[in-house]
Amino acid sequence: xxxxxxxxxxxxxxxxxxxxxxxxxxxxxxxxxxxxxxxxxxxxxxxxxxxxxxxxxxxxxxxxxxxxxxxxxxxxxxxxxxxxxxxxxxxxxxxxxxxxxxxxxxxxxxxxxxxxxxxxxxxxxxxxxxxxxxxxxxxxxxxxxxxxxxxxxxxxxxxxxxxxxxxxxxxxxxxxxxxxxxxxxxxxxxxxxxxxxxxxxxxxxxxxxxxxxxxxxxxxxxxxxxxxxxxxxxxxxxxxxxxxxxxxxxxxxxxxxxxxxxxxxxxxxxxxxxxxxxxxxxxxxxxxxxxxxxxxxxxxxxxxxxxxxxxxxxxxxxxxxxxxxxxxxxxxxxxxxxxxxxxxxxxxxxxxxxx
Amino acid sequence: xxxxxxxxxxxxxxxxxxxxxxxxxxxxxxxxxxxxxxxxxxxxxxxxxxxxxxxxxxxxxxxxxxxxxxxxxxxxxxxxxxxxxxxxxxxxxxxxxxxxxxxxxxxxxxxxxxxxxxxxxxxxxxxxxxxxxxxxxxxxxxxxxxxxxxxxxxxxxxxxxxxxxxxxxxxxxxxxxxxxxxxxxxxxxxxxxxxxxxxxxxxxxxxxxxxxxxxxxxxxxxxxxxxxxxxxxxxxxxxxxxxxxxxxxxxxxxxxxxxxxxxxxxxxxxxxxxxxxxxxxxxxxxxxxxxxxxxxxxxxxxxxxxxxxxxxxxxxxxxxxxxxxxxxxxxxxxxxxxxxxxxxxxxxxxxxxxx
Numbered sequence: 001x002x003x004x005x006x007x008x009x010x011x012x013x014x015x016x017x018x019x020x021x022x023x024x025x026x027x028x029x030x031x032x033x034x035x036x037x038x039x040x041x042x043x044x045x046x047x048x049x050x051x052x053x054x055x056x057x058x059x060x061x062x063x064x065x066x067x068x069x070x071x072x073x074x075x076x077x078x079x080x081x082x083x084x085x086x087x088x089x090x091x092x093x094x095x096x097x098x099x100x101x102x103x104x105x106x107x108x109x110x111x112x113x114x115x116x117x118x119x120x121x122x123x124x125x126x127x128x129x130x131x132x133x134x135x136x137x138x139x140x141x142x143x144x145x146x147x148x149x150x151x152x153x154x155x156x157x158x159x160x161x162x163x164x165x166x167x168x169x170x171x172x173x174x175x176x177x178x179x180x181x182x183x184x185x186x187x188x189x190x191x192x193x194x195x196x197x198x199x200x201x202x203x204x205x206x207x208x209x210x211x212x213x214x215x216x217x218x219x220x221x222x223x224x225x226x227x228x229x230x231x232x233x234x235x236x237x238x239x240x241x242x243x244x245x246x247x248x249x250x251x252x253x254x255x256x257x258x259x260x261x262x263x264x265x266x267x268x269x270x271x272x273x274x275x276x277x278x279x280x281x282x283x284x285x286x287x288x289x290x291x292x293x294x295x296x297x298x299x300x301x302x303x304x305x306x307x308x309x310x311x312x313x314x315x316x317x318x319x320x321x322x323x324x325x326x327x328x329x330x331x332x333x334x335x336x337x338x339x340x341x342x343x344x345x346x347x348x349x350x351x352x353x354x355x
Numbered sequence: 356x357x358x359x360x361x362x363x364x365x366x367x368x369x370x371x372x373x374x375x376x377x378x379x380x381x382x383x384x385x386x387x388x389x390x391x392x393x394x395x396x397x398x399x400x401x402x403x404x405x406x407x408x409x410x411x412x413x414x415x416x417x418x419x420x421x422x423x424x425x426x427x428x429x430x431x432x433x434x435x436x437x438x439x440x441x442x443x444x445x446x447x448x449x450x451x452x453x454x455x456x457x458x459x460x461x462x463x464x465x466x467x468x469x470x471x472x473x474x475x476x477x478x479x480x481x482x483x484x485x486x487x488x489x490x491x492x493x494x495x496x497x498x499x500x501x502x503x504x505x506x507x508x509x510x511x512x513x514x515x516x517x518x519x520x521x522x523x524x525x526x527x528x529x530x531x532x533x534x535x536x537x538x539x540x541x542x543x544x545x546x547x548x549x550x551x552x553x554x555x556x557x558x559x560x561x562x563x564x565x566x567x568x569x570x571x572x573x574x575x576x577x578x579x580x581x582x583x584x585x586x587x588x589x590x591x592x593x594x595x596x597x598x599x600x601x602x603x604x605x606x607x608x609x610x611x612x613x614x615x616x617x618x619x620x621x622x623x624x625x626x627x628x629x630x631x632x633x634x635x636x637x638x639x640x641x642x643x644x645x646x647x648x649x650x651x652x653x654x655x656x657x658x659x660x661x662x663x664x665x666x667x668x669x670x671x672x673x674x675x676x677x678x679x680x681x682x683x684x685x686x687x688x689x690x691x692x693x694x695x696x697x698x699x700x701x702x703x704x705x706x707x708x709x710x
Contacts, residue, residue, distance in 0.1 A: 001483035004434065008458035010484050051694050079359065080562060088443030088502075089688035090463045094565060098686075098699045103363035103562035105471060106686075106701075108445045108461040116460060120475065127482025128356035129365050147443075147690075207435060207458035210449060331453075331461075333444035335502075339406050344453045346461075 003126070006239025009206040009349075012126040017180045017198035018352075019073075019132070019173045022066030023308035024059050025301075026141065026167030032286045032297075037309035038168075039066050045142065045167055053091055056140035059169035059301070060085070060096030064136050067171040072186045075100045078173070079130035082117035084108050085138045085300050086165075087147055088333070092138050102134065110329030111225075111254050112208065113137045114170065114304040115348030118325075119205040121174045122350075131179045138169035139299025148218065148334055161220035163256045163282055163298035164291075170304025174202070197355060200315040204351040206236035210331060212344035218330075218337050222259020222282075222295055225328040228345030229255060230266035232326055236349040237272065244274045248320035251311060252347070253303035253327035254282035256296030281306035303327045315354040323352045358481070361594025364561040364704075367481040372535045372553035373707075374428075374487070374528045377421030378663035379414050380656075381496065381522030387641045387652075392664035393523075394421050400497065400522055408446055411495035414524035414656070415440070415451030419491050422526040427541045430455045433528070434485035437472035439463050440493045440655050441520075442502055443688070447493050457489065465684030466580075466609050467563065468492045469525065469659040470703030473680075474560040476529045477705075486534045493524035494654025503573065503689055516575035518611045518637055518653035519646075525659025529557070552710060555670040559706040561591035565686060567699035573685075573692050577614020577637075577650055580683040583700030584610060585621035587681055591704040592627065599629045603675035606666060607702070608658035608682035609637035611651030636661035658682040670709040678707045 004010050023038045030041030040062065047058040060083070068075065081100070084107035085092035093106060109116040117135035124130050142152055144165040150156040175183065180198050211228040229252050237243060244250060255263055260280050267274055281303040282296030307325060314320045328347040337343075359365050378393045385396030395417065402413035415438070423430065436455070439462035440447035448461060464471040472490035479485050497507055499520040505511040530538065535553050566583040584607050592598060599605060610618055615635050622629055636658040637651030662680060669675045683702040692698075 003483040004485055008434065013483070053690055053694065079363065084463065086444075087688065088690060089441075089465065089686065091688045091691050094686040094699055095691065095696060098565035098567050101564045103564050104464075104701060105475065105562065106463040106468075108439065108463040109459075110444065120460065123479065123482060123484055127478060127484070128358040128368070129478055129482070130359055207460065209456045209458050210453035212453050331444065331449040333442065333446045335408055335443060336446050336450065339408065341450060344449055346459060 007235055009204060009236060009239035011204045012122055014126050015201040015203055016122040016125045017175050018200050018312065019175045019180060019183050019198045020067055020070040021170060021172045021199060021308040021312060022063045023170050023305040024062045024168060025305050029166055029168055029285060032291060034285055034310050037313060038305060052140055052143035052146060056092040056138055056143045057096035060092055060136050060138045063169035063171035064134060067173050071173050071183055075102055078102050078132050078134045080105060080124060080133045082107055082121045082133060083136040084113040086110060086144050109346055110331050111298055111300050112327040112329030112346050112348050113300045115327035115350055118202060118350045119207060119348055122202040122205060125174055125176050132173060132175045134171060134173050136171040137300040137304045139165050139301035141165045141167045144299060158294060159219045160294050161258045163221060163254060163295045164286060164293035165299040166285060166297045166302035168301035168305040170308040199312040200352050200354055202350060203353050206232055206239060206349035208232040208347045210344045210346050212342050214342050216342050218332055218343060220258060221298060221330040222256040223262055224330045224343040225345035226255055226259040226262035227266060229263050229326055229328045229347040232347040232349050234267060234270055234272055244272060244277060247277060247322050247324045250274050250278045250324045252280045254298035255280045255328055256282045258295045284310060315352060318354050321354045325350045325352050362590055364559060364591060364594035366559040367477060369481050370556040370558055371477040371480045372530050373555050373667065374530045374535060374538050374553045375422055375425040376525060376527045376554060376663040376667060377418045378525050378660040379417045379523060380660050384521055384523055384640060387646060389640055389665050392668060393660060407495055407498035407501060408442065411447040411493050411498045412451035415447055415491050415493045418524035418526035419489060422528050426528050426538055430457055433457050433487050433489045435460060435479060435488045437462055437476045437488060438491040439468035441465065441499050464701055465686050466653055466655050467682040467684030467701050467703050468655045470682035470705055473557060473705045474562060474703055477557040480529055480531050487528060487530045489526060489528050491526040492655040492659045494520050494656035496520045496522045499654060513649060514574050515649050516613045518576060518609060518650045519641065519648040520654040521640060521652045521657035523656035523660040525663040554667040555707050555709055557705060558708050561587055561594060561704035563587040563702040565699045565701050567697050569697050571697050573687055573698060575613060576653060576685040577611040578617055579685045579698040580700035581610055581614040581617035582621060584618050584681055584683045584702040587702040587704050589622060589625055589627055599627060599632060602632060602677050602679045605629050605633045605679045607635045609653035610635045610683055611637040613650045639665060670707060673709050676709050680705045680707050
């Protein structure tokens with residue numbers, strides 16, 4: 001059985017469905033262009049907790065609970081959990097999700113973790129290792145600033161190349177055909193008929209390599225990640241033997257305005273023009289002009305909540321039929337930064353199709 | 356196609372081979388009972404680098420290079436890399452392995468990461484998503500002390516329940532039957548005939564859940580992880596419908612002497628007696644009486660190098676035919692510890708069989 005393709009891709013032997021999903025965000029995200037689309041916008045960025053880290057734990061917990069509730073599914077029906085976040089030792093996932101008692105694969109791919117989780121989750125289901133899995137990622141502006149940059153109270157100035165870490169978590173329930181049928185049957189017997197079928201399907205993926213162009217600027221992560229996104233997108237198109245026009249949209253994770261330009265340039269030099277159908281979750285989630293977010297949004301939560309609230313909605317409504325979703329990550333830590341190391345990037349590509 | 360079993364296990368649809376492996380350790384590990392078995396014992400715990408973190412990066416790099424060299428394999432033949440370590444944002448994996456340019460899945464499962472990597476790697480191969488993958492994990496005593504506890508220069512006292520983080524990295528090359536045959540053919544044409552066949556095979560796994568007994572003592576991680584190990588082992592035996600005697604050995608990752616006792620007690624209360632065939636990598640790797648390591652060894656590198664150097668050797672020599680390998684992890688961070696949070700544990704079980 002050979003389910004792999006080209007250098008680092010797979011076309012899944014059977015489609016994997018995103019049965020449903022949940023998105024929970026903070027106040028600033030709620031005020032942004034996608035604000036009305038999120039499942040829950042909290043008025044309290046502490047989410048009733050005493051620490052920023054606990055707040056991020058709550059985000060993951062609520063997002064997963066929301067997705068489960070929408071599917072009328074109990075935690076016991078989820079075979080495996082693929083989860084991660086930006087904090088040291090993935091603290092938000094460990095403490096946010098432990099109480100669900102779902103067998104757990106902890107992931108770390110910086111802001112690309114959502115893509116990594118969807119790739120592994122889809123592989124697990126299409127390989128027959130599970131009927132249903134959950135993929136959960138998060139970020140929180142304040143816990144990320146504390147983890148990677150400066151105490152908020154410094155009121156530190158941010159260069160225009162900086163991105164704003166999204167406070168949010170997205171949870172996705174993936175299932176095979178059998179799980180989708182079971183879901184539809186449950187839907188028939190309940191009153192809330194808002195989601196009559198799975199939201200979209202995952203049909204393939206391309207796994208990214210770490211790409212290091214030698215940049216050291218943690219305030220310009222778009223530039224650090226763009227080369228990785230370019231390599232993953234170019235590799236994906238080659239592996240699948242298609243051009244950019246094969247996709248209604250190619251959507252990167254959190255390159256922001258600065259990273260987007262670099263990405264388009266890098267691909268253009270390889271003869272690949274994605275300018276007509278590219279966008280970036282970091283650009284979509286905030287209004288740069290009024291929200292003072294400079295280059296755009298970022299974080300593990302950025303692409304996750306944008307996927308749940310916006311991209312899947314477009315696929316459901318068939319406004320788009322096929323999307324290449326490319327979460328991007330910058331692999332830095334405060335230690336690596338303080339020791340003067342570079343910031344390698346990574347990006348994973350997920351093929352999403354409408355039903 | 357259903358390849359799953361019970362609550363959180365899989366019996367692989369086809370055997371996955373551990374084609375070969377590499378182990379690199381520091382001086383203290385070299386002086387321990389397994390010292391002569393490691394592929395490389397460095398006389399310099401800095402591995403020629405300027406920082407502890409860079410030293411740990413070198414460990415991962417050297418372990419993977421060693422495994423590749425033994426298999427006469429180029430990096431281009433490895434489809435995916437599953438890797439992780441203990442440092443914030445998995446710094447050792449990012450900076451140690453980026454130059455290989457292998458499509459990368461970053462993992463975080465604390466000291467259980469080796470088990471997580473083997474489970475996902477095996478799933479990937481048996482699911483037909485790759486012919487060959489590599490699994491690499493590491494830890495370094497000094498980078499871990501800096502990450503989680505106190506500066507080494509404090510000369511801080513360690514309670515008897517504390518474990519000593521192993522300086523070491525283990526790399527494993529997994530492959531399917533086709534990859535094994537290609538490996539054997541290469542072996543025929545080269546002079547070094549020391550490894551004529553794969554070292555062992557992986558035939559199944561059990562994925563652990565996070566288990567939190569409310570312990571908060573980062574100097575007694577054996578106690579924090581033992582409940583997770585107990586749940587994974589009990590769950591595994593139930594899922595596979597076998598008793599402990601089915602295995603020649605049940606080998607946990609880094610519970611140490613304190614954790615081992617708790618594990619045996621917890622399982623005993625459930626009517627499961629593993630006292631006759633249990634051991635722990637953390638107990639095997641150091642001589643507690645002469646090496647001042649208190650409860651034993653720990654870290655992502657502990658079970659990885661013990662697996663590569665000791666456990667696989669026993670399986671190769673058919674001293675053991677079937678082993679349940681159970682890497683254990685304590686999901687704490689310095690932030691979670693400083694915020695007074697508990698230390699949840701996790702453990703994954705891997706079924707290893709001799710050829």
